[in-house]
Amino acid sequence: MRERITSRANPLMTHIRKLASSRAYRQSSGAYMGDGAKLLEEAVRWRAALQCVVCTADAELPELPAGVRLAEVPRDVMRSISPMEAPQGALFTAALPDQTLPERLTGSRYLALEGVQDPGNVGTILRTADALGADGLLLLPGCADLYNPKTVRASMGALFRLPVWRCTLAELRALGERSGLPLLGSALSADAADVRRAGLERAVTLIGSEGRGLSGGALAICGGTVRIPMRERCESLNAAAAAAILLWEGFR
Numbered sequence: 001m002r003e004r005i006t007s008r009a010n011p012l013m014t015h016i017r018k019l020a021s022s023r024a025y026r027q028s029s030g031a032y033m034g035d036g037a038k039l040l041e042e043a044v045r046w047r048a049a050l051q052c053v054v055c056t057a058d059a060e061l062p063e064l065p066a067g068v069r070l071a072e073v074p075r076d077v078m079r080s081i082s083p084m085e086a087p088q089g090a091l092f093t094a095a096l097p098d099q100t101l102p103e104r105l106t107g108s109r110y111l112a113l114e115g116v117q118d119p120g121n122v123g124t125i126l127r128t129a130d131a132l133g134a135d136g137l138l139l140l141p142g143c144a145d146l147y148n149p150k151t152v153r154a155s156m157g158a159l160f161r162l163p164v165w166r167c168t169l170a171e172l173r174a175l176g177e178r179s180g181l182p183l184l185g186s187a188l189s190a191d192a193a194d195v196r197r198a199g200l201e202r203a204v205t206l207i208g209s210e211g212r213g214l215s216g217g218a219l220a221i222c223g224g225t226v227r228i229p230m231r232e233r234c235e236s237l238n239a240a241a242a243a244a245i246l247l248w249e250g251f252r
Helices: 011-021 023-029 037-045 075-081 119-131 149-154 169-179 216-220 239-251
Strands: 002-004 031-035 050-055 069-072 090-095 109-113 136-139 164-166 183-186 203-207 224-227
Touching: 011 023, 011 031, 011 050, 011 075, 011 090, 023 031, 031 037, 031 149, 037 050, 037 090, 050 075, 109 119, 109 239, 119 136, 119 149, 119 239, 169 183, 203 239
Parallel strands: 002 069, 050 069, 109 136, 109 203, 136 164, 183 203, 183 224
Antiparallel strands: 031 090, 050 090
């Protein structure tokens, strides 16, 4: 049954605005929001835990699972709740998945991010990791919220397909040891191994922020470092670009 909501002050509209703007509210309510018809299609296809879909009258929607609340709103109300400058006519809320660290990592290739603060970069890296066959992503302290609407949108559906966990450096070190996977840090130091000969097909590769790189603590838990060869006049790469190269080398 499609309900119709015309007030911006409706409790559901207030709930969605808070999901879009507040990480603390997302965590306390156990939900997040995604924006766009294409992203909704991916959420349905990959069985995200959808709770509610809000749309305008002219929006084309996929067939929704039973029990998902569906609300139709005027365009002005959609503009008031969508974080996008040009809303696409459909958005959704979904329950946050369980992000409890596993006892061990059963795959071969993982990426760990430290201090990557831009939500778009985190989402893009997740999308690239999914495309290039990584088995999961680990977010260390200082990273953008995985469920920020910009991160969700930039992931282009990879959020629903690839496991992501949050952990500390100590937890990552212990997890790598239990899983028999080496930790390799990306760095520009002269003694770092050339990425083309680094053996990334079985490892957890760590990437730091564009400005600072990996912290001393992160480098300390790594069994080795790898570097991406580049011109001497260039100091670093964008984190998403570096991740793409490292992921491709492991995939290749």
